[in-house]
């Protein structure tokens with residue numbers, strides 16, 4: 349690892365580091381009104397939500413890196429205590445980038461970027477009608493992280509009203525695919541939260557045994573990844589390997605090695621059929637064409653394939669049997 353002490357580097361470098369490593373970041377398209385009633389609209393990705401009771405968000409308009417002057421968004425929030433945050437969908441992102449330009453004070457970026465005002469119900473600044481998710485916010489606290497060029501201003505605010513497009517809902521829940529939001533990454537990169545970028549990972553219903561409780565030959569496997577181990581370690585208890593061994597001895601005896609199917613193991617794994625791959629492995633095993641180490645490796649590859657398709661029982665069985673001593677007992681019996 350390259351260790352980097354921020355105190356030994358210029359601020360723009362440290363800024364780029366944060367932008368790259370603290371990612372993907374949600375983007376708040378922040379609308380404000382100044383003391384003279386003029387509208388302002390700018391994006392901020394140093395932004396997130398912090399607690400739901402009350403609903404609190406923080407947005408950070410920094411002091412400008414080039415001269416340390418405050419941004420209009422910061423001044424307007426500080427002076428009025430109000431702002432609206434509109435989430436940014438993929439369809440909006442080009443206009444959002446346009447709105448981020450360094451326009452003079454008093455220039456209305458709603459007009460510059462071609463966005464439509466969505467009147468708020470409790471605050472003066474409007475939201476953005478093109479956004480599927482808008483929040484009306486009132487300032488709770490302001491924390492200045494340094495007052496220097498590139499320092500942040502944490503504008504800690506309570507959300508006093510949400511506006512969510514009806515088409516975003518699936519029943520009473522918002523489906524992320526219906527929002528199609530974008531996030532900010534490092535350099536000029538953005539992320540579209542849709543398609544293959546989205547995946548579901550159900551929260552475990554209980555706490556599992558943990559990776560530390562896995563048998564050593566599984567935990568220290570050169571093949572199984574941290575994700576593989578985490579899936580196994582989500583089990584409530586260790587399966588009974590004696591019972592599995594007993595059943596596998598019977599299965600092994602029933603296998604008739606098929607001389608014509610020497611490549612069957614690889615083919616079945618490619619087809620993501622862990623159980624059929626295991627039967628093919630047992631055939632090769634009985635033919636005596638594999639040493640114990642290779643049998644263990646193949647069993648763990650079956651584990652990975654079974655894990656990928658959610659066949660937890662099979663995954664566990666292959667993992668537990670992938671010990672050289674167990675393989676030796678099975679070989680002797682088969």
Ligand SMILES: Cc1cc2nc3c(=O)[nH]c(=O)nc-3n(C[C@H](O)[C@H](O)[C@H](O)COP(=O)(O)O)c2cc1C
Nearest residue numbers: 390391392393394408409410419420421448449450
């Ligand atoms: C996607 C995106 C995210 C941004 N995030 C931030 C941020 O978190 N903090 C910040 O100070 N500037 C950020 N900027 C730059 C501001 O939008 C830019 O400085 C803008 O001109 C500020 O406008 P204002 O002076 O009207 O407030 C971001 C720009 C883009 C395009």
